Amino acid sequence: MLESAISSTIAMAISTFPILLFLSACSTVSLTKSTNAAQVQADAAQIQAAWVVIGEQGQAVARVITRAAVCPVMQQDDTELPMQVRAASGTVAQRTTLSSTADSKPSEFPVLTCEAQLKSGVISASVAGKPLPVPKPVPLKILVVGDSGCRMKLADNAFQSCNDVDKWAFSTVAKTAAGFAPDLVIHVGDYQYRENPCPAGNATCAGSPWGFGWDTWQADFFTPAAPLLAAAPWVMARGNHESCARAGQGWWRFMDPRALQQGRDCNVENDDMQGDYSAPYAVPLGAGAQLIVFDSSKTSAKPLAKTDSAYSIYSAQFKAVDHLAEQAEFSIFLEHHPILGFAPEKKNTSGVEVKPGNLALQSVLQDQHPQRLFAPNVQLLLAGHVHLFEAITFDTDHPMQLVSGNGGSSPDVDLPAKLSPQATPFVNAKVAHFNSTSQSGFMTMERASVTATDWVVKAWDKNGVLMTTCSVSKLKKECS
Structure with missing residues (x-):
């Protein structure tokens, strides 16, 4: 009987073993899902910003700024892959800036910058449960904004009302612009303006961070830009406020689509010749159009002598622009x-x-293209720097110039409503149409069709009220 009882017990154990394994497996799966969900939630809580930047030949790169010690995992369609560290957290020693030593300080970056390339044709992407905008092969609606930061500059005694959304309008601009559901966003440069501390007793900017560290980048750009960063991928041009003697460290950590390299990071003044110049690149827009992105952050306002090192650098870069322009019938120079x-x-x-x-740039360009300045396929120029919107067409064979520098920074004084007949931006250029405003806002460029290089350009104020409309094609450019 004992043998029979033992045999019966063994048989029962064997018969129930698969059930126990199944229950154990279910318990493990549930625990794993719970653990993963908890990790995703924890990762999401640490993320300060997440966006997609488009680089050379249209390569899309996902970027994340996080307070976590490690980079999060990114989901691309059905595939997971860990993001890589672009820039570690840390404090960069104080370097020479455009301000005095007393009005400068070390740049603190208590955040990790992470990145991962998006595969071609990706349908969906997310980080820690946060959806990322993915690029479209042919963007039909492009949104352009620029010169968006809040000015705090002691040398000019210029302290904008950073705490007043009516006087620093970038957050309103970004929210309104995001509602336009663009396929691509272009920023023409100058993201970060808070160079010096707000003076004591000035309530309009009291409590604002200053300098060139993460807190200032967050306040000046990433927080107000969040709705627009979530709306579409970005192409980012570099402004003079992102030169090495200003916010160049943050530019290379966060914004530029290329790999971060030691010596080109603006951390050490002796390396500024590397950090202040970078090669142009093309971003295909499909249907025969492309952007050519050019780094003019270090240019001056005066003509360059041919013996100047900047002349040699820009000369080689503009020859590269000519080569890039051959890739498409309609090039937009940014x-x-x-x-x-x-x-x-x-x-x-x-x-x-x-x-x-x-x-300075004219002095180099006219040595390569004396009359037109640009190769024939360059049909449109996008810029900022001047804190206005401008649309300028020409009776002469020159590319149309659009200026979208009214993103929120202190507006410049208005240009005259009517220019004198002698007014010209370049000695050989005859103005056909000129339109300008200092009202804060942004610009859209919409394709006439998915297969066309014809565009309808519209300027909008910060609340989405239409100000100007232009029709742009290779053969004709006109504005109302």
């Missing part, structure tokens, strides 16, 4: 300083002097 635009300068007595386009 950089920060208007080459064929105007700049107002208020006189001490009265009136406004109208200044021409950037003389």
